[in-house]
Amino acid sequence: MRFLTQVFTVTALTLRTLPQRAGSSVVAVIGVTGVVIVFVAVLSIAEGFRAALTGAGSPDTAIVMRGGSDSELSSGITLATTRIVKDAPGVQRGDGGAVASAELFVVVDVPKRSTGSPANVPLRGVEPAAFTVRDEIRIVEGRAFRPGTNEIIVGRSAANQFAGIDLGSTQRWGESAWEVVGIFEADGTIAESEIWCDARVLQPAYRRGDTFQSVYAKLDSAGDFDSFKDALTTDPRLDVMVEREDVYYLGQSEAITGIITGIGTVIALLMGIGAVFGGINTMYTAVAARTREIATLRALGFGGLPVVISVMVESVALCVAGGVIGGFLAYVGFNGYQTATINWQTFSQVAFAFAVTPALLVQGIVWAVVMGFLGGLFPAVRAARLPVATALREL
Numbered sequence: 001m002r003f004l005t006q007v008f009t010v011t012a013l014t015l016r017t018l019p020q021r022a023g024s025s026v027v028a029v030i031g032v033t034g035v036v037i038v039f040v041a042v043l044s045i046a047e048g049f050r051a052a053l054t055g056a057g058s059p060d061t062a063i064v065m066r067g068g069s070d071s072e073l074s075s076g077i078t079l080a081t082t083r084i085v086k087d088a089p090g091v092q093r094g095d096g097g098a099v100a101s102a103e104l105f106v107v108v109d110v111p112k113r114s115t116g117s118p119a120n121v122p123l124r125g126v127e128p129a130a131f132t133v134r135d136e137i138r139i140v141e142g143r144a145f146r147p148g149t150n151e152i153i154v155g156r157s158a159a160n161q162f163a164g165i166d167l168g169s170t171q172r173w174g175e176s177a178w179e180v181v182g183i184f185e186a187d188g189t190i191a192e193s194e195i196w197c198d199a200r201v202l203q204p205a206y207r208r209g210d211t212f213q214s215v216y217a218k219l220d221s222a223g224d225f226d227s228f229k230d231a232l233t234t235d236p237r238l239d240v241m242v243e244r245e246d247v248y249y250l251g252q253s254e255a256i257t258g259i260i261t262g263i264g265t266v267i268a269l270l271m272g273i274g275a276v277f278g279g280i281n282t283m284y285t286a287v288a289a290r291t292r293e294i295a296t297l298r299a300l301g302f303g304g305l306p307v308v309i310s311v312m313v314e315s316v317a318l319c320v321a322g323g324v325i326g327g328f329l330a331y332v333g334f335n336g337y338q339t340a341t342i343n344w345q346t347f348s349q350v351a352f353a354f355a356v357t358p359a360l361l362v363q364g365i366v367w368a369v370v371m372g373f374l375g376g377l378f379p380a381v382r383a384a385r386l387p388v389a390t391a392l393r394e395l
Contacts (some may be wrong), residue, residue: 279375
């Protein structure tokens with residue numbers, strides 16, 4: 001009890017005297033705030049990119065591509081193959097037949113609104129069942145394209161990020177002119193980065209004959225995936241790979257999120273080292289300003305460990321304050337910020353929003369605590385080892 005009383009008394013005294021060291025304390029808080037802002041902001045890019053891709057996937061939807069393909073762009077399957085896929089066991093059936101869409105994926109040049117530089121935007125040819133397979137798709141402006149026509153609909157994120165694809169505009173890609181007749185939303189997922197049209201119209205525009213690149217099939221349930229996959233991969237007529245849609249998009253996100261997370265961690269580490277040295281300097285200054293006070297407490301019988309704890313509490317408290325402020329500013333400044341980056345799997349642009357998640361904010365505060373601990377450790381030890389007689393004579 002005596003030890004706890006000493007810890008409480010010394011810590012309370014330390015915190016009450018913080019206004020006397022306001023200048024150096026504010027500098028330490030600002031340093032940590034900057035580190036946390038950068039840390040959270042950079043990692044929110046990876047979180048937003050991951051959310052855009054993984055949010056599009058559903059465990060009861062399967063994607064079928066040519067065997068050995070790592071993305072739709074490198075795949076190619078025949079019309080006969082798509083028919084076999086649609087007849088496979090486990091595929092959901094509706095009034096119009098199998099709930100499956102054979103699709104074509106090409107990349108078109110569209111200028112960015114911000115810079116005017118060309119960007120690779122996905123142009124996806126779909127079949128009517130695509131709107132049932134991806135039930136998150138909603139037309140929010142205009143209307144859906146009419147099958148058999150050179151009409152296109154544009155994802156909301158793509159329309160915001162790229163120029164020349166506004167409602168009513170016309171673009172020429174391949175051997176055809178295309179008119180934008182609708183804008184759709186898809187809960188912020190990767191589909192919103194795409195432009196959709198009728199696959200049968202896209203084929204001749206890019207001289208693809210009757211070939212496709214993938215089939216998206218809605219299954220009766222997620223549990224039917226294994227039987228569906230086995231039926232196709234063991235069919236001697238086929239050379240295909242079958243994946244759950246959510247697993248496929250998770251794999252698509254791993255490369256870019258890994259790069260961004262790695263870069264963000266390195267930047268935060270380097271800035272954090274600077275912040276730790278700043279914290280050490282601040283706490284040494286605080287210890288120097290309290291030399292007589294600490295020596296008096298020691299002379300009155302207070303132990304060295306309560307002094308260490310009090311200095312550590314001050315350091316961590318300052319850094320936590322910086323972490324909270326930094327997390328708040330990062331959330332206000334970056335959460336929901338719209339941008340686009342390239343998906344290296346398909347070499348096409350993905351429009352997405354930064355996502356400052358609660359988990360990221362917690363990571364930012366944890367990083368602030370680590371900086372506070374490291375920044376206060378050596379000054380705290382020095383304060384505890386301060387010779388009492390010498391300290392009482394110091395000015």
